[in-house]
Structures are given as C-alpha cells and as structure tokens.
Amino acid sequence: MSQSTEIAPMAAGSPDRLTGFKTFWHYFSVNRGAVIGLFVFILLVLAALLAPLLAPYAPDVQDKTAFLRPPAWQAGGSTQYLLGTDPVGRDILSRLLYGARFSLLIGAVVVTLALTGGITLGLLAGYFRGWVDVAIMRVMDLILAFPSLLLALVLVTILGPGLFNAMLAISLVLQPHFARLVRAAVMAEKSREYVVAAKVAGAGHVRLMLATILPNCLAPLIVQGTLSFSNAILEAAALGFLGLGAQPPTPEWGTMLASAREFILRAWWVVTFPGLAILITVLAINLVGDGLRDALDPKLRRS
Amino acid sequence: MLRYLLHKIALLIPTLVGITICAFAFVRLLPGDPILAMAGEHGVAPARYEELKQQFGYNLPIWEQYARYVGEVATGDFGVSISSKRPVLEEFKTLFPATLELSFFAMIFAMVLGVPAGIFAAVKRGSWFDQSLMGTALVGYSMPIFWWGLLLIIFFSGYLGWTPVSGRIGLQFFFKQITGFMTIDSLLYGKWDAFRSALSHLVLPAIVLGTIPLAVIARQTRSAMLEVLGEDYVRTARAKGLSSARVVGVHALRNALIPVVTTIGLQVGTLLAGAILTETIFAWPGIGKWMVDSIFKRDYVVVQSGLLLIALIVMAVNLIVDVLYAVINPRIRAA
Numbered sequence: 001m002s003q004s005t006e007i008a009p010m011a012a013g014s015p016d017r018l019t020g021f022k023t024f025w026h027y028f029s030v031n032r033g034a035v036i037g038l039f040v041f042i043l044l045v046l047a048a049l050l051a052p053l054l055a056p057y058a059p060d061v062q063d064k065t066a067f068l069r070p071p072a073w074q075a076g077g078s079t080q081y082l083l084g085t086d087p088v089g090r091d092i093l094s095r096l097l098y099g100a101r102f103s104l105l106i107g108a109v110v111v112t113l114a115l116t117g118g119i120t121l122g123l124l125a126g127y128f129r130g131w132v133d134v135a136i137m138r139v140m141d142l143i144l145a146f147p148s149l150l151l152a153l154v155l156v157t158i159l160g161p162g163l164f165n166a167m168l169a170i171s172l173v174l175q176p177h178f179a180r181l182v183r184a185a186v187m188a189e190k191s192r193e194y195v196v197a198a199k200v201a202g203a204g205h206v207r208l209m210l211a212t213i214l215p216n217c218l219a220p221l222i223v224q225g226t227l228s229f230s231n232a233i234l235e236a237a238a239l240g241f242l243g244l245g246a247q248p249p250t251p252e253w254g255t256m257l258a259s260a261r262e263f264i265l266r267a268w269w270v271v272t273f274p275g276l277a278i279l280i281t282v283l284a285i286n287l288v289g290d291g292l293r294d295a296l297d298p299k300l301r302r303s
Numbered sequence: 304m305l306r307y308l309l310h311k312i313a314l315l316i317p318t319l320v321g322i323t324i325c326a327f328a329f330v331r332l333l334p335g336d337p338i339l340a341m342a343g344e345h346g347v348a349p350a351r352y353e354e355l356k357q358q359f360g361y362n363l364p365i366w367e368q369y370a371r372y373v374g375e376v377a378t379g380d381f382g383v384s385i386s387s388k389r390p391v392l393e394e395f396k397t398l399f400p401a402t403l404e405l406s407f408f409a410m411i412f413a414m415v416l417g418v419p420a421g422i423f424a425a426v427k428r429g430s431w432f433d434q435s436l437m438g439t440a441l442v443g444y445s446m447p448i449f450w451w452g453l454l455l456i457i458f459f460s461g462y463l464g465w466t467p468v469s470g471r472i473g474l475q476f477f478f479k480q481i482t483g484f485m486t487i488d489s490l491l492y493g494k495w496d497a498f499r500s501a502l503s504h505l506v507l508p509a510i511v512l513g514t515i516p517l518a519v520i521a522r523q524t525r526s527a528m529l530e531v532l533g534e535d536y537v538r539t540a541r542a543k544g545l546s547s548a549r550v551v552g553v554h555a556l557r558n559a560l561i562p563v564v565t566t567i568g569l570q571v572g573t574l575l576a577g578a579i580l581t582e583t584i585f586a587w588p589g590i591g592k593w594m595v596d597s598i599f600k601r602d603y604v605v606v607q608s609g610l611l612l613i614a615l616i617v618m619a620v621n622l623i624v625d626v627l628y629a630v631i632n633p634r635i636r637a638a
Contacts, residue, residue, distance in 0.1 A: 145617060275451075
C-alpha cells in the first residue's frame with residue numbers, strides 16, 4: 001500500500017500497523033492451540049534447517065550390521081539408533097529430520113504456485129467479469145469436478161513421477177480454491193467507495209487490481225494459504241506413498257512409508273514414525289490456520 | 304422447482320464437455336506414442352501399427368477424433384482394458400459396488416458418531432467434552448489416512464488378530480452378486496459366516512475412510528448447532544417452557560442439519576479420493592485400487608475411462624445434493 005493509502009478511508013500508516021499486529025497477536029494468542037501449533041511449526045523449520053547438524057547420520061548411509069533395529073527403548077534397540085533403523089539399515093531419526101526439509105519445501109512451493117496462479121486468475125475474473133470470468137471460472141469448476149488426489153495422480157502420470165511434478169500437480173489442483181476466494185472478494189470490494197475514488201483519481205486497471213483491491217482481500221487468502229500448506233503436505237505424502245511422488249531413496253515421509261509397508265507386521269517403528277511426523281506437521285499447521293482465521297477474519301470466526 | 308433443476312443441469316453442461324475434453328486429452332498428452340504405449344513392452348509390427356492407427360482414428364484431425372470419442376462415450380463404449388481385455392464399463396460395474404459399499408459404511412460411521420458428538424459439544428459449549436472433541440476432530444482432519452490404515456492393521460490385525468489384513472471377504476465364500484454389497488448379499492443367501500467374514504473385512508477400511516468425514520461432520524454440526532442455538536426462535540421455544548431436550552432435538556436440530564446435509568454431500572469427492580488410498584492399503588477390490596493398479600500397469604484406456612466415470616459420478620452426486628438442498632431450504636430456489 002503506497003499511494004492508494006492516501007485515498008483509502010481505512011489507511012494504515014506505520015504506527016497503526018504496529019497496533020494492527022498487536023491486535024492480531026492478541027486474538028491469535030487467545031487460541032492456545034494456535035500458539036502451540038506455531039511453536040511446533042517453528043521447531044520443524046529449525047529441524048529442517050539444522051538437519052545436517054542435528055541428524056546423527058546422513059540420510060542415505062546404510063549400516064549393514066543393523067537392519068530393522070528397533071528403537072532405543074525396546075529390547076534389542078540401542079542408543080546408537082534412537083528411533084531404530086529401516087530395512088536397509090538407515091537411521092530413521094536422521095531420515096525424518098532430512099524429510100522435514102522436503103515436506104516444508106513442498107508446502108512452500110505448492111502454496112506459492114497455487115497462490116500466484118489463483119490470485120491472478122481470481123483478480124482477472126472478478127475484476128473484468130463477462131466472458132473472462134466465465135472462461136476462467138468454468139475451468140476452475142472443471143478442476144474441482146475431479147477428486148483432488150485422482151486428478152493429481154493423473155497429472156503425475158502425464159508429467160512422470162517425481163517430487164517436482166507432484167508439486168506442480170498439487171498446485172494445479174489447489175489453485176481453484178484461491179481463484180474462487182479472490183474472485184468473490186474482488187467482486188465484493190469493487191463497488192466500494194475507496195475503489196471508485198481510486199478509479200476517479202485515475203488509477204489504471206493493474207493498479208486498481210493489485211494495489212487498491214488486493215490488499216483488502218488478504219485475510220481470507222492467508223487463512224486459505226495456511227490450510228493449503230497442510231493439504232499440500234498430505235497430498236504429496238499420499239502421492240509418495242502410492243509411488244508417484246518423491247522417488248526412493250529420497251527421505252520424503254510418504255515415500256518412507258511406502259517402502260516400509262511390507263514390514264508393518266514385523267517392525268512397527270518403520271511405519272509409525274514417518275506417519276507420526278506427517279500428522280504432527282499437518283496438525284501444527286492446521287492449528288495455526290484455525291488461529292489465523294480467528295484472528296484475521298471476524299466473519300469466518302469459529303463460534 | 305423444475306426451472307431450478309433445469310437451470311442447474313444447464314450449468315453443468317460446460318463442465319460435462321470439459322470433463323470429456325480432459326479424458327480425451329489425457330491419452331494424447333501422455334509422453335510418447337499412444338499406440339506404442341498400449342502395445343507395451345512387446346512393441347508392435349509396422350503394418351499392425353498402421354492398422355491400429357486407422358482403428359483408433361489417430362490419423363484423423365484432432366477435432367474429428369474428439370467427436371468420435373464423444374460419440375463412443377455417449378453410446379456407452381468406454382473402450383477395452385489393455386491388460387484384462389475386458390470392456391472397461393463391465394469392469395467398472397463389477398468393481399464399483401465394492402467402493403460404494405465401503406463409502407456407504409464409512410459415511411454411516413462418520414454420521415452416527417459425528418452428528419451426535421457435534422450436537423453434544425455445542426450444547427455443552429466450552430466444556431471438557433467440547434474441547435477434547437474439537438481437539439480430536441482436528442487430529443482426525445489432519446490425519447494421513449494411509450498411515451492411519453497401516454496403524455490399525457498393525458494393532459487390530461497384527462497384534463490382536465481380530466480382523467483380516469486385506470480383501471473383501473474370506474476366499475472360501477463365493478456367491479453370485481445380487482446387490483453387489485457383500486454384507487447384504489451374504490444375508491440374502493442366509494450365510495451367516497459369510498456375513499461375519501464380510502463385516503470383519505469391512506470394519507477397518509470403513510473406519511479409515513470415514514475418519515476425515517467424521518472430523519468434518521463433527522465440526523460442522525457443532526458450529527451449525529451453535530449458530531442455531533443463538534437464534535430468536537430457539538429463545539422463544541425456551542421461553543415457552545419447552546424442555547431442553549425438545550428445544551435442542553426438535554427446534555434447533557432441524558435447522559442445524561441443513562448445512563450438515565450439504566457438508567455430507569460435499570464429502571463424496573473426499574470419499575472417492577480417500578478410497579484410492581484406503582483400497583490400496585487394504586487390497587479392497589474397488590475402483591480406487593483399480594485406477595492405481597491401471598496407472599502402474601500403464602493401462603491408459605482404464606485410466607482414461609475411469610477418470611471420466613468418476614468425474615461423472617461426482618458431478619451427479621453434487622447435482623443431487625444441490626437439489627436436495629433446495630428441497631429442504633426454499634430460499635435457495637429463488638436465488
């Protein structure tokens with residue numbers, strides 16, 4: 001918000017912005033779950049960043065003397081491998097730590113791609129209406145007509161299995177939610193006084209869309225972005241589990257589960273820990289999402 | 304009402320066309336030559352290649368190919384599976400009841416637990432029960448269901464030995480399909496041990512598939528109920544001196560259920576996506592596993608038609624939900 005703030009009635013100068021953050025934090029911190037979620041999420045980011053320092057082993061080092069070693073607290077386990085080893089003797093803890101990098105990367109990339117695409121399409125549709133709107137929204141409806149995982153599966157079949165293609169497919173599948181949200185918000189804002197004022201003051205289409213209207217649609221986008229972040233991690237793990245996402249020996253959590261499947265009745269730990277990591281990550285992000293919704297968007301507030 | 308229905312159907316036409324374009328484009332977007340892909344590893348002789356090209360119409364202009372495809376689909380010709388050599392529609396018909404049965408019981412599980420839990424949480428808002436239920440619901444909502452299924456197998460099948468690990472019914476039981484639901488068919492034939500076998504195979508997959516809908520329904524019921532409990536007519540009912548049970552059970556519940564019904568309908572897409580994972584884990588012979596297997600077998604005729612058929616089902620169910628919603632809530636029809 002640069003020049004348009006002078007026109008906008010609810011201008012947010014720098015002192016106001018600080019109070020804005022304080023109000024936000026006030027509402028956010030009321031929700032204890034959200035604060036815990038944020039704390040866990042920060043820990044995960046640290047684990048991902050510091051994986052090479054924290055992990056006792058490299059993720060792909062195999063110990064040929066320690067196949068399927070149980071975790072330290074169980075009979076037969078040792079503190080050498082805290083969470084045990086997998087069928088080819090790799091340290092599960094180290095692989096999980098490195099895996100955090102993939103999951104967070106997937107979430108970040110997918111949300112960035114889906115946001116960029118969704119915002120662009122939603123802005124165009126809501127701002128111009130007419131045939132542009134019809135064309136864009138029909139395509140979005142079409143994407144939503146398929147169950148998301150199925151569409152992602154088919155797209156990966158076309159693009160070829162792999163982490164990057166899985167991310168592309170998932171962003172495409174998640175994009176309509178953003179486009180719909182932005183379109184609805186733009187249509188609601190477009191006829192408000194501050195937009196008309198900016199228009200009269202001579203702002204062009206691009207400026208009106210990006211500088212005047214978009215900042216006022218941010219709250220629901222942030223909430224949706226958070227929820228999509230966790231969705232992306234789940235879907236990528238599901239694709240990895242089905243063998244179409246990240247390929248072995250990548251220590252991606254879903255892929256780890258896939259290669260552990262045949263050992264489920266013999267070695268519970270190879271299955272339990274990667275899934276637990278996915279659950280904790282997704283849960284933490286969803287908790288943050290709930291808190292953000294309560295703090296940012298009074299309309300969506302959970303009663 | 305009829306106008307509303309026709310309007311809704313007219314809105315679906317572009318989506319319908321889009322779905323056929325997607326299915327049509329799928330085979331052509333695959334890397335490599337579609338005929339070579341169908342021929343598989345063995346390859347194909349050049350003469351036979353030309354013959355096949357003629358047969359499938361790949362020498363025609365693209366829009367003629369599309370028209371031809373739509374014509375085939377409209378007459379119920381969904382092609383022949385490359386791996387099994389059986390018509391795709393026939394395979395679909397034998398496998399779909401399995402997915403339907405699984406989804407049906409998953410939904411029953413989700414509703415029977417989710418709706419009362421949501422109501423109770425709303426009535427006892429802020430209580431210990433409410434807080435732990437909402438916490439549990441969020442865990443359920445965040446659950447990677449493929450992992451959840453594996454955990455249940457480890458515990459109930461491996462450790463306790465209560466349920467079979469995979470499949471739909473014990474191999475010793477065989478009977479001709481009547482409804483396609485193993486649980487119902489076995490009862491119709493009066494075979495109690497077959498029924499028990501079918502049920503024990505069904506329990507874990509249904510729980511796994513129903514977990515996310517359960518969480519969504521519980522949350523949705525709670526918030527719909529909370530909203531309704533704050534309405535004037537509920538206060539009036541209370542003021543009239545009606546019992547709390549009657550106010551909640553009759554006056555509030557009927558109105559709270561409207562958004563819940565929609566939520567349940569909208570879970571169909573989630574169920575079918577979940578079925579892909581659930582069926583893969585439990586080796587459940589439904590369309591989800593069929594799709595995944597076909598992708599790995601490179602049986603693209605099945606993937607193409609399966610994609611089309613599944614999208615059509617989702618579309619039809621959404622239409623039914625829309626119409627039901629309008630029946631329950633007359634305000635929608637006017638809009």
